[in-house]
Amino acid sequence: MPPFLMRMMLWLRHPPSRNQQIAIAVIVGVGAGAAAIEWVFGWPDWLTAERVPRGPSLRAP
Numbered sequence: 081m082p083p084f085l086m087r088m089m090l091w092l093r094h095p096p097s098r099n100q101q102i103a104i105a106v107i108v109g110v111g112a113g114a115a116a117i118e119w120v121f122g123w124p125d126w127l128t129a130e131r132v133p134r135g136p137s138l139r140a141p
Contacts (some may be wrong), residue, residue, distance in 0.1 A: 096104070 095101075
């Protein structure tokens with residue numbers, strides 16, 4: 081059985097506390113909000129990483 085199904089079974093038998101449920105909801109909400117903002121506005125160019133050369137490249141002729 082996959083591990084996530086085992087965890088779901090554990091949560092059904094012994095649900096997390098109210099504070100833990102709120103923390104999980106906040107974390108999921110922040111992630112969904114960030115994904116929605118990225119989906120609506122796109123990824124900014126200034127956040128795109130560019131590869132920096134690490135010294136001379138030695139190539140065989």
